[in-house]
Amino acid sequence: xxxxxxxxxxxxxxxxxxxxxxxxxxxxxxxxxxxxxxxxxxxxxxxxxxxxxxxxxxxxxxxxxxxxxxxxxxxxxxxxxxxxxxxxxxxxxxxxxxxxxxxxxxxxxxxxxxxx
Amino acid sequence: xxxxxxxxxxxxxxxxxxxxxxxxxxxxxxxxxxxxxxxxxxxxxxxxxxxxxxxxxxxxxxxxxxxxxxxxxxxxxxxxxxxxxxxxxxxxxxxxxxxxxxxxxxxxxxxxxxxx
Amino acid sequence: xxxxxxxxxxxxxxxxxxxxxxxxxxxxxxxxxxxxxxxxxxxxxxxxxxxxxxxxxxxxxxxxxxxxxxxxxxxxxxxxxxxxxxxxxxxxxxxxxxxxxxxxxxxxxxxxxxxx
Amino acid sequence: xxxxxxxxxxxxxxxxxxxxxxxxxxxxxxxxxxxxxxxxxxxxxxxxxxxxxxxxxxxxxxxxxxxxxxxxxxxxxxxxxxxxxxxxxxxxxxxxxxxxxxxxxxxxxxxxxxxx
Numbered sequence: 001x002x003x004x005x006x007x008x009x010x011x012x013x014x015x016x017x018x019x020x021x022x023x024x025x026x027x028x029x030x031x032x033x034x035x036x037x038x039x040x041x042x043x044x045x046x047x048x049x050x051x052x053x054x055x056x057x058x059x060x061x062x063x064x065x066x067x068x069x070x071x072x073x074x075x076x077x078x079x080x081x082x083x084x085x086x087x088x089x090x091x092x093x094x095x096x097x098x099x100x101x102x103x104x105x106x107x108x109x110x111x112x113x114x115x116x
Numbered sequence: 117x118x119x120x121x122x123x124x125x126x127x128x129x130x131x132x133x134x135x136x137x138x139x140x141x142x143x144x145x146x147x148x149x150x151x152x153x154x155x156x157x158x159x160x161x162x163x164x165x166x167x168x169x170x171x172x173x174x175x176x177x178x179x180x181x182x183x184x185x186x187x188x189x190x191x192x193x194x195x196x197x198x199x200x201x202x203x204x205x206x207x208x209x210x211x212x213x214x215x216x217x218x219x220x221x222x223x224x225x226x227x228x229x230x231x232x
Numbered sequence: 233x234x235x236x237x238x239x240x241x242x243x244x245x246x247x248x249x250x251x252x253x254x255x256x257x258x259x260x261x262x263x264x265x266x267x268x269x270x271x272x273x274x275x276x277x278x279x280x281x282x283x284x285x286x287x288x289x290x291x292x293x294x295x296x297x298x299x300x301x302x303x304x305x306x307x308x309x310x311x312x313x314x315x316x317x318x319x320x321x322x323x324x325x326x327x328x329x330x331x332x333x334x335x336x337x338x339x340x341x342x343x344x345x346x347x348x
Numbered sequence: 349x350x351x352x353x354x355x356x357x358x359x360x361x362x363x364x365x366x367x368x369x370x371x372x373x374x375x376x377x378x379x380x381x382x383x384x385x386x387x388x389x390x391x392x393x394x395x396x397x398x399x400x401x402x403x404x405x406x407x408x409x410x411x412x413x414x415x416x417x418x419x420x421x422x423x424x425x426x427x428x429x430x431x432x433x434x435x436x437x438x439x440x441x442x443x444x445x446x447x448x449x450x451x452x453x454x455x456x457x458x459x460x461x462x463x464x
Contacts, residue, residue: 001117001201004201004204004208007208008204008208011212014221015222016221017220020224023157023165023169024157027153027157028389031386032383032386032390034146034185035147035380038143038376041140042380043340043368049139053196053197059196059197062139063193063196063198063206066192066203067204067206069185070189070201070204080175080178080182081169084182089123090180092127092183101130104131105132136275141275148270148271151264151268152267154264157260158261233433236433239440243440243443243444246449247447247449249452255389255410259388260386262382262385263379263383263385269375270375272375281370281372285371285428285429291428294371294428295428296439296442298421298435299435299438301378301382301421302418302433303436303440305418309414312401312410313401314410316415316418317418319412320415320418320419322415324356326412327419333363337363337364338365338367
């Protein structure tokens with residue numbers, strides 16, 4: 001991952017793209033790439049999703065959109081001055097507090113709707 | 117990152133959430149978390165974005181939304197059967213082909229609008 | 233609808249909000265409100281969606297998010313200088329060309345994947 | 349607008365598309381079309397947005413994406429059993445309560461951050 005972060009930032013700097021990579025436009029782009037990821041699943045039933053993903057080429061296309069989101073997250077972490085993986089560890093700890101195992105098990109409810 | 121992936125999947129399995137983590141709903145959630153990230157920048161001018169991000173607590177909040185996106189990407193990679201970091205390397209190579217340094221330098225144009 | 237358009241623009245002007253209503257920020261807001269609409273359906277199976285929408289209060293909440301999207305579309309049409317309902321008529325005509333009844337019937341395929 | 353609603357629903361029914369038009373997939377599609385609208389403004393400064401929209405063909409393209417969102421909102425209102433324009437009137441009244449003129453004038457703050 002460290003190598004990937006370096007490669008993503010080198011890619012950006014070789015193209016002199018830092019000037020475009022302000023946090024607001026990066027957040028827009030992350031949303032747009034997430035939407036392109038979601039587009040693969042539009043109008044599909046669970047069974048159709050399964051058939052779709054059984055095809056290696058489709059999995060590769062889905063992976064490309066996921067990669068786009070990750071690459072932009074890496075760029076944004078740099079633009080904002082955060083360590084992406086560290087923020088994920090911190091969030092995972094917070095999630096563990098908000099979703100204690102005994103209350104959150106087997107339910108998709110949001111933390112503010114979990115039984116006390 | 118390997119440790120993070122393990123922790124994210126363990127978090128999910130301890131709560132028996134794999135049943136909810138189908139690719140379509142994960143793609144929806146990635147889009148929704150990306151939108152929450154973008155919400156921090158809504159209606160803000162570049163100068164206001166800068167002032168906003170000069171505050172450590174605001175940076176932490178932005179980092180939380182970025183973390184949510186990353187955690188969901190990790191879950192989705194597992195649900196689809198992909199290695200997230202590997203897909204990012206592959207995409208970076210493809211981007212290098214689509215955006216050659218000499219043509220892409222200093223422009224925000226999409227690859228299909230770059231001069232030949 | 234004409235009355236609604238007038239009311240939406242009067243609401244904006246009474247609050248001196250035209251200064252914020254540039255097309256880019258309006259497009260961001262439309263995306264964010266659409267995401268809030270989608271959030272109501274996150275993690276829900278078709279059966280759960282049906283149960284959820286059988287409740288009048290839930291329908292009202294969903295309607296609120298739809299209203300937010302429409303109100304912002306009206307504001308954006310004004311900011312860009314378009315008549316929203318007219319653009320919808322033009323698009324409907326184009327869709328009729330792209331999705332001829334005999335080929336599009338009963339399929340969710342995109343127009344570029346319909347059989348010739 | 350009444351005519352438009354009828355035309356949108358007739359378009360759908362002629363193609364036997366009601367079967368696909370469940371509320372969750374419609375909410376996904378509204379989000380995806382909103383993202384396509386936003387894509388037109390990605391990486392653009394306010395000055396670049398102005399230049400972009402000075403071109404009639406660009407305005408037409410932006411109008412197409414807005415039309416897609418409106419057409420899907422109309423379909424969703426029917427799927428959920430709501431009158432779209434009525435919900436917008438109700439929301440406008442609620443917004444008037446949440447954003448009183450004297451407090452909301454000239455500020456882009458959310459209602460819960462307005463001074464009392």
